[in-house]
Amino acid sequence: MKALYSFLAVIVLILIATLGVNVANMSSVFGIIVPYLAFVVFVGGFVYRVIKWGKSPVPFRIPTTCGQQKSLPWIKQSKIENPTSALGVIVRMALEILFFRSLFRNTKTELKEGPYGPQLAYGSAKWLWFGSLVFHWSFLIIVIRHLRLFIEPVPFFVQMLDGLDGMLQIGLPPIYLTDLFFVVAVTFLFLRRILIPRVKYISLPADYFPLFMIFSIAVSGILMRYFYKVDIIAIKEFAIGLAQFHPVIPQGIGVIFYVHIFLVSVLFAYFPLSKLMHMGGIFLSPTRNMISNNRMVRHINPWNPVLEVHTYEHYEDEFREKMKKVGLPVEKE
Amino acid sequence: MYKGGKIIAALIIFVAFLTFPIFYNLGKANAGPDVPVVQQTATTQCVEPAEYMRANHMQLLNKWRDSFVQQGKTEYVNSQGKTFEISLQSCLQCHSTGTVPNAGGASIPASNTGGVSNPALNTSDQFCVSCHNYASVKPTCWSCHSGPEGATK
DSSP states (O other): OHHHHHHHHHHHHHHHHHHHHHTSOOHHIIIIIHHHHHHHHHHHHHHHHHHHHHHSOOOOOOOOTTSOOSOSTTSOOOTTTSOSSHHHHHHHHHHHHHHOHHHHTOEEEEEEEETTEEEEEEEEOOHHHHHHHHHHHHHHHHHHHGGGGTOSSOOHHHHHHHHHHTTTOOTTTTOOHHHHHHHHHHHHHHHHHHHSHHHHHHOOHHHHHHHHHHHHHHHHHHIIIIISOOOHHHHHHHHHHHHTTOOOOOTTOOHHHHHHHHHHHHHHHHGGGSGGGHHHHGGGOTTTSSOOOTTTSOOOOTTOOOOOOOOHHHHHHHHHHHHHHTTOOOSOO | OTTHHHHHHHHHHHHHHHTHHHHHTTTOOOOOOOOOOOOOOSSOOOSSOHHHHHHHHHHHHHHHHHHHHTTOOOEEEOTTSOEEEOSHHHHHHHSSOTTSOOTTOOSOGGGGGGOOSOTTTOOOSOHHHHHHHHHTOOOSGGGTSOOOTTTTO
């Protein structure tokens, strides 16, 4: 049901773009105004949310149990999982962001029928990690590859990535490997949500909607590249026009192109409002991004109120004469 | 903000990445590729209409290749009933240096008898290449097939 709502929402978006361009002739709305708005909402919303997060109190360093903390010299410290140096933290964050280290630790819990009744069993579960890794890396490569349509001359690394991606040279234009990986990975992430009862139970429309959006964006792009061909040269001139703030709507471009960029725009505008913000959030993971030096360094709570302290020295200075008079011992004469 | 400096610095880098195309294209002309114009007359049109070719020529070539290599066909009948010889050289008959002398000697004067190429306009032999550079595509065809001068670049 929740999946259905999200699915319908995406279908409605596709219809809006199709009808808007084909029937209402609003290609400049869908080609120019909506993308600009989406970009502004995306950048503004992203920055706003990260700054808002930045303003919230930072908790005390949390040494997680996944690595041996620095201790006695003869106990081997886990320098990356429980780092006491900035370098260790950088490596830990890099592993987290580039290779999803925490997700790699994912386990599954099952009740199994043992000899003495049901038994709790834990096992390694790497499929989610693997699917996510394929998904995110393909996504990144696809985004970088799109730069070839936005900048002229095309830098070498984009050309190289493009060549690598099409290295199997199947068909003309050659099939991109990431296109295949991407669709398979999104499908996997979706099936996981509807086929595993526990995951299905906790899935919300906000979990399905991005999946459907991303899937539709991928499919529209693939259709455009391999089936309903569009004039790439005209599109590149249009894209550069957008980047130069002189956009000119290309002539004779199929509606599939508008569907594609409308979905992308909606996804971008939706990004800061949604769980997709984990792109920025992962950098602020409190259990990952702080040096585990709780007991090596004195940490002063940054939001402690500034109290006026009356130390004993001050006290004695103030009352020395009176203290002497009544015969109380004083430290300084 | 706690660790505000680092967060702001990271955000600035992020926004710089996002606006990279804006700065990269700043002040450049949005001119598109410099594709040599091929004059179209009643008798000399492209294999299929030019709008179709612009987006679909690679698929047409793929079809040509398959029908030549797999089915042994040597001729292609286009949507208007005109017949073309299936060969990459057919394309180059019209899309090549034309009569402009070519130092590399790789142009094919013999196939230029159609008189399609207008030497005044068609001063470049970069028909395929200029477009492909612009779109950042590098067909590998010319590593085996003989192509127009400059196609291998």
